[in-house]
Amino acid sequence: MFIEPSRHREPPHLRTGWIEVIAGSMFSGKTEELIRRLNRARIAKLNVGIFKPSLDTRYDVNDIVSHNASAIASTPVPQAADILPLATECDVVGIDEAQFFDPNVVHVCHQLADQGKRVIVAGLDMDFSGKPFGCIPQLMAIAEFVTKVHAICVVCGDVAHYSYRLVPSQERVLLGETDSYEARCRRCFNLGTEAVHREWVYE
Ligand SMILES: Nc1ncnc2c1ncn2[C@@H]1O[C@H](COP(=O)(O)OP(=O)(O)O)[C@@H](O)[C@H]1O
Ligand SMILES: Cc1cn([C@H]2C[C@H](O)[C@@H](COP(=O)(O)O)O2)c(=O)[nH]c1=O
Numbered sequence: 001m002f003i004e005p006s007r008h009r010e011p012p013h014l015r016t017g018w019i020e021v022i023a024g025s026m027f028s029g030k031t032e033e034l035i036r037r038l039n040r041a042r043i044a045k046l047n048v049g050i051f052k053p054s055l056d057t058r059y060d061v062n063d064i065v066s067h068n069a070s071a072i073a074s075t076p077v078p079q080a081a082d083i084l085p086l087a088t089e090c091d092v093v094g095i096d097e098a099q100f101f102d103p104n105v106v107h108v109c110h111q112l113a114d115q116g117k118r119v120i121v122a123g124l125d126m127d128f129s130g131k132p133f134g135c136i137p138q139l140m141a142i143a144e145f146v147t148k149v150h151a152i153c154v155v156c157g158d159v160a161h162y163s164y165r166l167v168p169s170q171e172r173v174l175l176g177e178t179d180s181y182e183a184r185c186r187r188c189f190n191l192g193t194e195a196v197h198r199e200w201v202y203e
């Protein structure tokens with residue numbers, strides 16, 4: 001389990017910020033882990049700001065909501081740069097669904113960390129086709145701390161790190177949950193993408 005450094009007790013002029021990334025497939029627990037870290041920061045009486053891209057309206061327009069229905073209030077913003085003026089008083093900045101932000105989100109996270117803030121970013125590391133998703137690989141490269149979380153393959157029960165799309169769209173952005181996606185391990189993802197039907201592969 002990730003244990004946060006406790007450098008926020010230092011005087012502001014001596015504070016060093018940092019970036020944490022929580023990455024993985026859908027259903028891997030990214031949002032739950034983000035909420036857990038943000039709640040702990042609040043218990044520590046730190047000033048916490050929480051943001052998500054405004055295009056993510058899946059469960060709620062404002063709240064960040066996990067697949068297990070845990071939730072935390074957030075501010076939806078259209079662009080990554082919008083976070084900067086809203087986070088001036090924050091000690092800790094949480095960002096969910098970061099894969100949907102414009103590439104400037106990398107610069108924004110650097111700026112926030114350079115201002116002495118703890119920045120916690122959660123997002124999908126791969127899209128439905130298994131390709132690195134948007135800014136997340138770059139964020140993983142520049143972060144001080146990276147946590148890769150895993151789901152359970154719904155086909156075979158192994159550890160899953162792919163988000164398998166169940167509907168025919170080839171658009172990269174397609175909001176959805178279990179209606180449109182399932183977590184799969186490498187083997188079941190590859191079998192699925194070869195369009196081999198589950199029933200006869202696994203009988
Ligand atoms: N295939 C699965 N593997 C693991 N957890 C799953 C799966 N399907 C549903 N869940 C639920 O999803 C929760 C994690 O949800 P969430 O934190 O929103 O994940 P993420 O943000 O990575 O999509 C788990 O605690 C579990 O209740
Ligand atoms: C793989 C993949 C996912 N999406 C969408 C589907 C969901 O709305 C979010 C991911 O949410 P989660 O908290 O990680 O479960 O992203 C997409 O638009 N394109 C994709 O390739």
Ligand SMILES: [Zn+2]
Nearest residue numbers: 153156185188
């Ligand atoms: Zn599997």
